[in-house]
Amino acid sequence: MSAAQLLAWISVALLLQLSTGIAWTLWRRSTARAAGEGAMPAPHARADAAWSGWREFRVSRREYEDPACTQCSFYLQPVDAQPLPAFKPGQFLTFSLDLPGGLRTITRCYSLSDRPEPTHYRVTIKRVPPPTDHPEFESGLSSNHFHDRVQVGDLLRVKAPSGHFFIDPDAAVPAVLIAGGIGVTPMISMLRWSLVHQPQRVLHFYYGMRNGREHAFKPQLEALAAAHPLLRLHVAYSRPDASDREGLDFQHKGHVDVELLRRTLPHGRHQFYVCGPPAMMQTLVPALAEWGVPLTDLHYEAFGPASIRQPGSNDAVEAAVAVEVQFRRSGRTLAWDGRDASLLDFAERHGIAVESGCRSGGCGSCETRVLEGSVQYEHTPDHDLAPGHCLLCVGRPASALVLEA
Template sequence: MSPLTLFGYIFLGILVQVVLFSALAIVRHMKAYQFLQRFLSGLGIRPPEESPLDTLKDVSGFTDTGSGPGSWKGLRDFRVSSKVFEDKDKNICSFCLSPFDGGALANYQPGQFLTFQLDIPGKGGDGSLVRCYSLSDGPGGDSYRVSIKRVPPPTDRPELPPGLSSNHFHDHIQKGDVLKVRAPSGHFFLERGSSPVVLIGGGIGITPMLSMLSDTLNNNSNREIWLFYGVRNSAEHAMKRHIEELAKEHDNFHLRVCYSAPKQWDKKGVDYQHKGRVDINLLRLSLPFRVYDFYICGPRPMLESIVPGLEDWGVPDQHIHYEAFGPASINRRARKQEASGEEFTVTFAKSGVTAMWDGSEDTLLDFAESNGVEIASGCRAGGCGSCQTEISEGEVAYTQSPDFDPEPGACLPCVSRPKKNLVVEA
């Protein structure tokens, strides 16, 4: 072989390696789709509308509300097919919903929620009252079920009006009524599998847990599943008999009910197992030494005590999943500590607040709240559009694909982070 041929081979080898590494780097940096688009356009071929990377997100469980049997975009009419109280105090009421058009029901993941657009005469009468409610039964049935707790005025301010939507549901929504509903969405859900799982529900935070529990037990899986359910006493205990029966029927289901303020007639060992709140000590004492996935939904104080408690116990971040109903996102310790090095100024024009974004908050909504700026929110998961905010300057990046399409020039702060210096109308 002549030196020239040898040099040719070496050069070709290096070239192949360079091409391979470049391709790998492009894919790694999530630019493959843009690259493919440019490449196909260059050849005069119309590229696909959707990024193959978006399709990957769907596979990982993200619900695209616009595809699949029974799915829909925007609002769809549902008829209330039943209304049933679930607790002794009659403060929690379940509503079953069937499609008004008689069509199929979109499937959902256990833990996801529905978004309702309510038209309450005299109050948000322009139809702008948006609220989210978790699906409280496992998927696969012929209707959806949500279970709604009546929200009173805050105890220290009884003069305020009670919760608009929840009281409207309790007092005015009856069997046969028609409601406007967005498709199931949300990223807090339990995937099927065999790994042991711990569900922790506080108060009305039991609803997504019921869906996860029901789906797991309905699928005849032997998956080890624990439910820690915290309520004040038997008067607030939702679906008591149903949950107790499930625990009797399934050996793999371990139920621990905690009453923080038991009534005189509530019997320990019968109505409940532990007096007090669900806390990290109870989890440590109750759970065998195993790797669990934790799913938590409840009031802010509960999340603020249990999530850091699990982190201190050594539970890895990816095994802790939680959802709060309302403006109650909590800052994960790990995330707080590792500011990402990004530095942008964010101006909330209407509030007259400018602050420095250093990447340590999960989202623009968390950042706004930490800086005393109020932005309306519903789902905090990009599903309902309540937090939609106009951008006057700058750009945001989405942490996950939102289900709700924001208007041009607007963003959803609950699922976005600044990409450069930002001015928003909040």
């Protein structure tokens, strides 16, 4: 064999070895990709696909969920058609809404009301009538905008799912989901996720409202309870109509309170999740703590974090009084005297324009940098703050302050 032939054989052998290595690598990658396609993301890990800032969604469907047509679900699909991150069951979306006339934009947060789906999100919004005695108040501004103006095909600006109120993944501990009124929305999300991913978990679902006209998701909840023996459904009407049938439409007359829980829950440890209007939260959450539920097993979300005091809290967390608060950009230095519920209220009372949205620590619109001093909160805000920043809507000064606002 000549030297040229030998060199040719060696070259062929090297090429075969190289092509075999490349083929092996490609096969390993395709196998790993195929395995990953069927895997579910960890339910409480931050999804890699979560976006920053605003993303456009199109309303693909509207559907009323209660006989009175006061609670409407909006199905949202991303305009860019990219997959959606798997949010944590119980979290919310933040919306930027352009009011009629184009003169004003408001920011509001609404809980997701279904388990994560790769193609769409769903929020369910209850119409809130504006107060007749104080028409200048903004209660109901966004909910009426959704009900009256947001139609199928419309585009909405949405921030990625957020919030610290979500179900614990420990399926060994029975979960007690307690909802009052429209507080049912995050509970539906938790319930539907648990039934799919934790079918062995015992679930107790308590849902309170005035009567059958306000009973949202009634057919769906009854069907789920019939299909899942480990789901125990308890519906309470506080003021049932003549047509409401006890034992069929509802199981308990009155409110969802700790006495009802004492009568109907089995002994043992439970994880409690509570969401409802202020009157419910102000009585039920402290009562659960007094009953002996450990704070680590008590999770709740009020309609605005400031509407309920943390169980076990005391006056030691009260904000400082008689301190100076300087708003650097506005060029104002003012004396905080403790009469305002938050720094946002304080700023607005003195005519300082500050951007705001949800006014409950969720959307982050009023976030501003703290140049000097410190701010404290009665509750940890749902919005994840940047280092060195604060939320004016739920914050109060713990010392003299210099704010960038």
